[in-house]
Amino acid sequence: MRTTFIGVGEAFDDNQLNTSLLIETAESSLLLDCGFTAPMGFWKAAAHPLDLQAIYISHFHGDHFFGLPALLMRMKQEGRTAPLTILGQPGVEAVVRQTIELAYPGSLAKASFDLSFMECSAGQNIVLGHMCLGFALSDHPRPCLAIRVDCGDRALFYSGDGGATADTAALAAGADLIIHESFTMDADTPGHGTVDASIDFARRAGARQLALVHIERDVRKYQNDQLQQRISLSQEPHVIVPESGDSITITSREGDNFTSQV
């Protein structure tokens, strides 16, 4: 199972694309979140962009789904014909259709491919190709469903936005890779994760690797030395701060393969 970091930034970062992850197995592909700026990274990083099977929207904040009109319109331009599934919280179909209609009125009716929608709820399991998906509510002002993706004996967890909860901790238990929103270094920002809390979360889950994403832009710019020092202190899990285009392949229990594009 391969994870490509399409973007790793928070909502309004001037250097980083919005956090978005492309999950690929031999049989399936799933994009996790698609904010305003994510499509730019998707077209650059995805080897087979038109083969994307599904998109999961963790919550309805613009930096997590306002990229859908641009992504879908370009797919139309590129001649996509295969159906595309969009997954998200109850009401996802109406939200997505309204968003695309606002951006490009009438375009969906003329699209060259069909959209289908699947609603997701906390505690539910959904089978998508060879992937099994699970969900839990995080602590965020807008309800956000963290997601777990299992494929065979490999599993990853992505927090979406928000601090950890007992439910997200239970969902993450035993995952090989945790990708967690870590907005601030250690300050307690209501409704968001922190670097320290994410490290503690991944350790408790028994994960081998933790990727910190959605880091506040000034932390990335001005506190990078402190950030690197903090993560270097963690032996287990191994902590990384990925850049757009980086990827991780979860191979087996023996070890993962991290590839940095920078």
Ligand SMILES: [Zn+2]
């Ligand atoms: Zn966000």
Ligand SMILES: [Zn+2]
């Ligand atoms: Zn949010």
